[in-house]
Amino acid sequence: MEALIPFIPYLMIPIMVIVYLSTVPIMIQVERKVSAWLQYRMGPNRVGPLGLLQPIADALKMLSKEDVIPNHVNKWLYIAAPALMVFPAFFVAGVIPLGVLTIAGQDVMLQIGHTNIGILYVLAISSIAVYSIAFGAWASNNKYSLLGGMRSAAQMMSYELPMGLSILGMIMLTGSLRLEEIVNFQMNSVWGIVWQPLGFLIFFTTAYAETNRLPFDLTEAEAELVAGYHTEYSSLKFGMYYLGEYCNMLTASFMVTILFLGGWHVPFLGSLNVDPFVKQLIQVGAMAFKVAFLMFTYVWVRWTLPRFRYDQLMNLGWKKLIPLALANVVITAVVMAF
């Protein structure tokens, strides 16, 4: 067993890819079903038992659609932009820990890369997505796309600031940028949401803005901009934007769980009299449950709230969230000093 330990990061690569790729069809199904339940509808129920094969049908449809490249687009940027959306979405998976396993007396982190700049890495890579949207919008040579791209660039840039500031408090408390150490800190004390309630709220809000989901979906605001930045996209290129959006949601949910909801920590599990290995599996399950619940809230919020207006979104970001996040940092520092 001990010989297996060095290979765990390599084994994690296919596992994370599967986690990310399988989440997307599951989320599409959940999105459609939950929205249907919220709205007195049935939702998809024709393909397969209880409509469970609907995501496969959706994916096949998307694959088999004609791939239209309009004449007036900037061809190379137009093709490259969707790829640029998917690439960072998968790349951030590299540092996300799923749990911890004890193999032959050693604690092994279920994580691809053990880097000491974990959070910075996630923030840095995930902000590449804005280029994808801006390039796609620009290359489309369409006024609606252009407006969507402008909104998106402004929105994602201004919301990255409060997002970074809101997790600063947590980093100050733990003294580490490693995601696994932030979880360990919470396992030894209480969850981050108790330490940093304000930080949690700000991060949770900005996560919605960063993933362009309602109430912050101004970049694709259907009623105003037709489909925003992906108006001219079809077939799998559109599918890649779709894929990227759901992958970003998953990453954001992972980050909320790890930073503020104790990661794989399960309260009172230590007092349970079961095999340590089973406990660790329960912890991985707990992590999955927390992430799934956060993903569900994405859907829940989307079908409940109206969307902001462009200037209101900017006001919220610059005039409310950033001062609050700064105040949070100051308060944390003052409390820690005494």
Place this chain on the structure above:
Amino acid sequence: MSVDHPEVIPEVTVSSTEELKRKLNLPRKGYKIGEDDEESIEAWQKHDTMTLNFGPQHPATHGTLRMLLNLSGETVVKLDPRPGYLHTGFEKLAEYHTFNQFIAVTDRMNYLSPLANNVGFACAAEKLLGITIPPRAQYIRMIQAELSRIADHLVSIGTHALDLGAFTVFLYGFRQREFIYDLFEISTGSRLTTSYTRIGGVMRDFPEGHVEQLAGFCKQFMMVFDQIEGLLNHNKIFHDRTQGIGKIGAEEAINYGMTGPSIRACGVPYDLRKDEPYLAYDQVDFDIPVGTEGDVFERYLVRMEEMKQSVRIIEQCLAQMPKGPVKVDDHTVALPDKSKVYGSIEGLIHHFKLIMDHHGIDMPAGEIYHATEAPNGELGWYIVSDGNGVPYKVHIRAPSFIHFAMMPRLCQGGLIGDGVAVLGSLNVIAGECDR
């Protein structure tokens, strides 16, 4: 086809596709919007604005409305409404149809509340004819008109919320509208194209048990208020998007000719059901909700309250509705029963005269204007008759057309998102606007 008209491609006679392309020379014209519009080119050069073609195919225009927006960033500098993309020639059609035939055309005008159009036209024609319909028919018409008012407001609020991003409100509204359409199907035989009224009454009486069904609907309908108000009334985002948006003062609104829920939101208690009661509206008790600000949010609130008042009216109508005939007993106006048609020579002649082309009802010569309070506002019918079986001329005062003309006043200076909110709150229906 006019060659001079800037928006119409001139007619050309060609022998080959190449020649056609050369003659038209319009390969890029399709998306260079505004190049025919001298004013917008000027503005584009002066203020460095971008012209955006909003519609006719656009998710927020719910139909085929077109607006040309001149944008500076996201701010709407100039808005130019361009009606006519759903032009159907309903007014011209009226000159070729007998009065009863035209009722089928009115269905297609405001397709969210076809019955209100049916009732409006029938009332106008009866005013010209100088007849009063039996009380039961009046009450039936009132019930149907109020039901269609509820259906219209539900869709109006729903699509308005949908444009602001709140999808669920739309489907809560649509669910209730389905119930109303089920009721229409029972009473009129049709869900959308009802064509229920006839000159001199209604097509047929309510079927057995329909009064109970209506009462049952009214009871369960109150639920939708909790659902919609729970989602919107105390929602900060909804407040931000609607309060103070598309604001207009009472005096200016009157000058523009605004009517219906929109002007009541400005604080003007103008409602034809109270001011010039038609049918039996003077015998039922209801309130007119009025606002103070005249913004998008108050138009929403007024519509919500009006639905409650409509339910009140329906409940009173159900209680007060007398028994009796639903058509006038004058067979030069209303069709005789089939037994009379087959059993008596007079019946057969009346039937023949009413049904045959260019006979119809013998309308007196003259002109008349009659307006009813349609869900969107004052729906006026100006009918000129030369004593023939068909109208000489019909003009329809469509509230949507007048409200659409107010779009520049309400939207200029705001953002694109505001324009969408205002358009949704005015509930401009293309079919009615371009009739």
